[in-house]
């Protein structure tokens with residue numbers, strides 16, 4: 001079974017991160033979202049979404065969904081509009097997510113696209129399909145992943 005949050009134990013107390021997480025002011029070019037986490041040894045999949053609000057009924061639109069499917073060796077990117085998945089982007093240059101290892105995922109917001117880095121390497125681009133950026137105000141992470149930290153940096 002996967003895990004999502006570390007159990008705070010003794011001296012090794014961790015800050016619990018609740019999802020979905022609000023992004024103050026929504027997205028803007030220059031904003032960077034950095035997620036550090038670890039995958040269980042028996043991970044199958046987890047996903048990261050930048051979305052418009054937190055509604056579940058109906059489901060919030062998702063500007064960029066990154067579905068990491070470790071057992072399939074695939075990372076699918078897509079957008080959800082009116083509860084419908086759009087066209088998937090699946091090309092990958094390398095498979096950066098390994099079961100039982102830590103990772104750093106960075107989503108950089110640019111004017112025309114998202115740039116996604118994994119472990120310091122450029123992984124993929126994803127052109128904006130939902131605009132304006134400022135309405136994209138929520139980060140959600142779900143599935144078989146333990147998130148150790150989330151950092152959202154604002155341009156100066």
Ligand code: 9QG
Nearest residue numbers: 047065067076077078079085086088
């Ligand atoms: O499978 O693909 C991305 O195109 C769907 C998945 C769906 C997405 C989608 O079932 O799963 O990855 O949030 C979801 O619904 C995720 C977990 C054609």
